[in-house]
Amino acid sequence: MPMQMGFRWYGEGNDTIKLSDIKQIPGVSQIVWALHHKQAGEVWEKEEIAEVQKQLAPYGFGMDVVESVNVHDDIKIGLPSRDKYIENYVKTMRNLKEFGVKVICYNFMPIFDWTRTDLWHPLPDGSTALYYERSKVQDDYKQMADYILTNLKGQTFPGWEPERMARLDELFAAYRPVTKEKLWENFKYFLDALMPFCHECDIKMGVHPDDPPWDIFGIPRLIVNAEAIDKLLSMVDDPYNCLSLCSGSLNANPDNNVADIVRKHCDRVAFAHIRNIKHYPNGDFSEASHRECDGETGILDILRAYHECGFEGYIRPDHGRNLWNEPGRPGYGLYDRALGIMYMLGAWDLMDKFKAEKK
Numbered sequence: 147m148p149m150q151m152g153f154r155w156y157g158e159g160n161d162t163i164k165l166s167d168i169k170q171i172p173g174v175s176q177i178v179w180a181l182h183h184k185q186a187g188e189v190w191e192k193e194e195i196a197e198v199q200k201q202l203a204p205y206g207f208g209m210d211v212v213e214s215v216n217v218h219d220d221i222k223i224g225l226p227s228r229d230k231y232i233e234n235y236v237k238t239m240r241n242l243k244e245f246g247v248k249v250i251c252y253n254f255m256p257i258f259d260w261t262r263t264d265l266w267h268p269l270p271d272g273s274t275a276l277y278y279e280r281s282k283v284q285d286d287y288k289q290m291a292d293y294i295l296t297n298l299k300g301q302t303f304p305g306w307e308p309e310r311m312a313r314l315d316e317l318f319a320a321y322r323p324v325t326k327e328k329l330w331e332n333f334k335y336f337l338d339a340l341m342p343f344c345h346e347c348d349i350k351m352g353v354h355p356d357d358p359p360w361d362i363f364g365i366p367r368l369i370v371n372a373e374a375i376d377k378l379l380s381m382v383d384d385p386y387n388c389l390s391l392c393s394g395s396l397n398a399n400p401d402n403n404v405a406d407i408v409r410k411h412c413d414r415v416a417f418a419h420i421r422n423i424k425h426y427p428n429g430d431f432s433e434a435s436h437r438e439c440d441g442e443t444g445i446l447d448i449l450r451a452y453h454e455c456g457f458e459g460y461i462r463p464d465h466g467r468n469l470w471n472e473p474g475r476p477g478y479g480l481y482d483r484a485l486g487i488m489y490m491l492g493a494w495d496l497m498d499k500f501k502a503e504k505k
């Protein structure tokens with residue numbers, strides 16, 4: 147099967163972008179979706195999944211990739227209640243299987259998902275982008291959460307659920323005893339429990355790297371570099387224990403060479419996120435267009451590595467800039483992600499053509 151291009155969509159009534167808009171982007175065959183009203187730990191019911199299937203069907207989009215089925219904090223913390231939440235996870239997985247889902251993208255980040263200090267950072271060209279200012283992420287996690295929630299202007303954003311943000315002190319206290327080693331153990335416990343069901347359902351678990359790839363607010367983060375990825379894949383050495391390899395999350399640390407990781411573990415990349423990062427000397431970073439020269443992530447090297455490895459998984463443009471005053475979620479506008487797709491497909495088609503000519 148050739149690589150399949152996806153586009154993340156937040157769902158009917160929850161996204162300013164329409165499926166009919168996405169249909170006009172060449173080359174998109176998959177909608178990367180989720181049930182965004184579900185809290186971590188809840189079972190996704192078949193009727194709810196069927197509703198999404200009904201919405202996608204007229205456009206011929208596949209629904210093979212879910213981003214994300216979020217992992218309940220009790221699983222990450224390792225509380226006795228984790229078994230109940232793992233059972234629910236399995237029920238969700240079995241329901242997803244009925245609709246042909248092949249990959250579950252998820253993360254194992256404690257408390258917060260991705261973290262940025264500016265959601266609408268102005269770029270010199272007049273667009274805005276997600277931005278991270280190191281000095282702003284120190285101790286005041288509440289200020290950070292307030293900033294994000296205010297600036298999302300009421301839009302849902304996984305990992306930043308207002309219900310969880312309201313319990314931040316409680317969550318930080320619960321995570322306090324969880325050392326990095328303990329978090330790894332809890333991660334292994336979760337994956338070991340899921341693997342037999344992944345085989346049964348033929349669904350790959352693709353973990354998303356931590357974003358940014360370093361500890362924040364004194365809480366450990368695991369999937370931060372090539373060594374951690376090696377550890378994860380060998381710790382549960384199963385073809386269903388996979389990666390949602392996000393180039394931008396990892397390359398927020400410029401020492402991370404994502405093309406090398408692709409070459410080493412291509413068969414374990416179930417889902418690829420392509421995002422470009424521009425670094426500043428003081429450690430701040432900004433997200434950039436997908437064009438290689440607009441950042442330092444090495445987008446073309448990464449695409450070349452996937453191509454050379456014969457990548458047959460799912461891929462999507464990750465965060466784009468917000469262009470032309472479009473409404474909607476930061477990082478998840480229509481226009482720059484569509485441009486990103488055309489850039490990626492342009493590079494891919496050219497590599498296909500060269501390869502065919504060489505034969």
Ligand code: DNO
Nearest residue numbers: 213214251252253259260354
């Ligand atoms: C950022 C996304 C992540 C990702 C989750 C996966 O925009 O790539 O939030 O969806 O970490 O669970």
